[in-house]
Amino acid sequence: MAASMDQAARKTRASRPSKDVDERVRDRSEAAILEAAGELFARKGFDGVRIAEIAERSGLPKANVYYYFPSKEDIYKALIGKLLAGWDKALEELRADRKPAEALGAYIVAKLEYSRQFGSESRLFANEILRGGRFLSKANRDHMRAMTRDKAVVIESWIAAGKMSPISVRHVFIMLWGATQFYADFEVLACDALAIKRITKKDFDEAAATITAIVLRGCNVVESAAEARSTDT
Template sequence: MRQRNEKAILRAATTLFAKKGFDGTRATEIAERAGLPKANLYYYFNTKEEIYRAAIRHLIAGWDKALRHIRADADPFEALEAYVREKLDYARKNADESRMFANEIISGAPFLSRADRKHMHDITLEKTLIIEQWVAEGRMRPVNPRHLFIVLWSTTQFYTNFEKITCDTLEKPRLSPSDYEDAARTIVETVLRGLRPGKASSDP
């Protein structure tokens, strides 16, 4: 029951935080949306801030899972394609988390803890070193791994974080799984294809 109620609280809180921000969301609203008495909310979490930080950690864990594809012994392009696809899929299925985190960063990351920032830095460095190894082994064309990650983060998050403008651009009322599949294919074909060794970025 504890696990079920904590999950319900985090799901309700994430939706509200994504729409109204931290300051605009009241604990009472979270409890009501989760279908729990307000007293129960504080049984599982001491403060609203603790709920907010837990929601951030849940998102980071999801992103960590997508990064598991990037391993030194993996094929670089299969690994990066799998990462792109899982990142897009996670954003689609957890849109409120993605938007909440985007708002947190735009606001100057006031609640992103030092430990979480260090974790994100360390795991990015770990994967950066793997990409550098692939380049050194001649398995990829030279690329700045940090800029590559920024490009992949930007493209995989945009569809969810800016869904309205994405829908306007695609001339659709809402995005479907097939739109995310098209996005994955486009990212792979335009960003990753040019990194294959022996190919110029303009080669078909």
């Protein structure tokens, strides 16, 4: 996911064992650029961002940004790559060997937490999808489809085992995605809806509790453990 092939190749740190911490200038600069670009792309979309802005925000002169990344598009694509990793992580909670209520609750919490902590990444992803996913590679989309299918199978196994009522699993995924991303992606709307100025951790916790409660009850998920009250951590 580094700048470009030739430059990445130059990095060969085996031949440069001087610093074990290896706080290479390159790494720091690339990170700074990526972070600045992430925030900006998230808020203004690909076309809305000037590399001069990225440069300014990352504290580097424009020409230096071009030293690390051959083009604006390359910066953007590098960020898209990072995104997809995070996308998967929450889904990992959905495993067939877990109790449905537990797994679904954990998924909702993880997804909300991800979008809370990585708000700008989440918005960047939303932005990209909204525009039709121009920059998503076929591999990216194949991976996402496969992931969805696998997790759908997990939930269908719970349904088959009578642990929850039969529903259109894939539509439920969409409900969950929509609900969990809303707070980060459409923060303005969420704030208006909640009649607050800024969304806090507490609001996210309430969101998790509400979404979990409705979805679990909505799917008639059986709660074997009589307790399992609110959806903490």
